[in-house]
Amino acid sequence: MKKKTMTLASMTIAAGMLLGACSEETSSSKGELEFAINNWAENVAVSNMWKVVLEEKGYEVKLTELEKAGVWTSVAEGDVDIAPEAWLPFTDEPFYKEYKDSIITGDSWYEGTGLGIAVPTYMSEVTTLEDLSNVSSELDGKIFGIEAGTSLMDISGTMLEEYNLDYELVQSSEPAMITELKKAMDDESPVAVTLWNPHWAFAEYDIKYLEDPKGVYGEPDNIHYLAREGFDKDYPEVFDAFEAWELNDDQLGTLMKYIEDSSPEEGAKKWVEENQDLITSWME
Structure with missing residues (x-):
C-alpha cells in the first residue's frame, strides 16, 4: 500500500512538472x-x-x-x-x-504604385492603349490577366470599354499570366498582360506599360x-x-x-x- 501511495505521489509530482513546463512553453509565446x-x-x-x-x-x-x-x-x-x-x-x-x-x-x-497593360519593348509600334486596336490579330484578341474580382481586372474591363477594344480579358492568376508573358518573350512574339508595380517582372523582363491617355487606371496609389x-x-x-x-x-x-x-x-x-x-x- 505504501509503495502504491508513493508511486501515485511521484506521478502527481511528474504531472505537475509537466504542466508547469507546458505552461512555461505557452507563456513564452507572445x-x-x-x-x-x-x-x-x-x-x-x-x-x-x-x-x-x-x-x-x-x-x-x-x-x-x-x-x-x-x-x-x-x-x-x-x-x-x-x-x-x-x-x-x-x-x-x-x-x-x-x-x-x-x-x-x-x-x-x-x-507610388502603378498598374496597367504591359507589353514587351520590342512591340515598338504599340505605345498607348489606343494602339492595341491595331494589333488585335497579332495578339489573338487576348490580354492575359489575373484573378477575377481583383481591382486590376475590374479596371481593365472598364479600360476595354473606354478604349472600345475588342479583346478578351483572360482570367487566370499571377503565375499563369507570368507564364504567358515568359513564353511569348522567349519566342519574341507579341503579348499583352495586366501588370502592376512593385513587381519583379519589370527587373526580369524588358517590358513597358502602355500609356493611358484617358486615365482609366488612375493616379499612383x-x-x-x-x-x-x-x-x-x-x-x-x-x-x-x-x-x-x-x-x-x-x-x-x-x-x-x-x-x-x-x-x-x-x-x-x-x-x-x-x-x-x-x-x-x-x-x-
Whole structure:
C-alpha cells in the first residue's frame, strides 16, 4: 500500500512538472497572428518577411491565402489580424468604402504604385492603349490577366470599354499570366498582360506599360496594411512596428527577387539577415 501511495505521489509530482513546463512553453509565446494574403509577388514577399521577423520575436504566424474580396471581409469581421496590402486611394476604393468603418487602415509602407497593360519593348509600334486596336490579330484578341474580382481586372474591363477594344480579358492568376508573358518573350512574339508595380517582372523582363491617355487606371496609389479592430490594443508592439514599416523599390525588389530565385521562406530569411538595421528601425 505504501509503495502504491508513493508511486501515485511521484506521478502527481511528474504531472505537475509537466504542466508547469507546458505552461512555461505557452507563456513564452507572445501570441498567434494570422495574416490574410493574396498570391501576388509583393504580397507573398512581405508576408513571409514579416513571418520571419515576428517568429524571431516570439510570435506564431499563420499565413492564410484568400481572394482579394475575402481579404477585406476577413479583416472587417475580425477573422484575421492583418492584411499587408491595400492599394489606396484609387485601386481598392470600392472595398475601402464598404469596410472602412470596420477596419484599421494603417500607414502606407510603399509609395507610388502603378498598374496597367504591359507589353514587351520590342512591340515598338504599340505605345498607348489606343494602339492595341491595331494589333488585335497579332495578339489573338487576348490580354492575359489575373484573378477575377481583383481591382486590376475590374479596371481593365472598364479600360476595354473606354478604349472600345475588342479583346478578351483572360482570367487566370499571377503565375499563369507570368507564364504567358515568359513564353511569348522567349519566342519574341507579341503579348499583352495586366501588370502592376512593385513587381519583379519589370527587373526580369524588358517590358513597358502602355500609356493611358484617358486615365482609366488612375493616379499612383500607396500600399497600406489593414488590421482588425482592436489589433492595436491587443498587439501594440506589432502595431507600432507596422506603423514604422517602409520599403523602397530597391529593398522590395531585392526581397521579391530572393523569393523568386528560391522559395518564400528561404528568400525571406536571406533578406531579413541582410537587413537587420532596417528591421530594427521598425521595431524600436
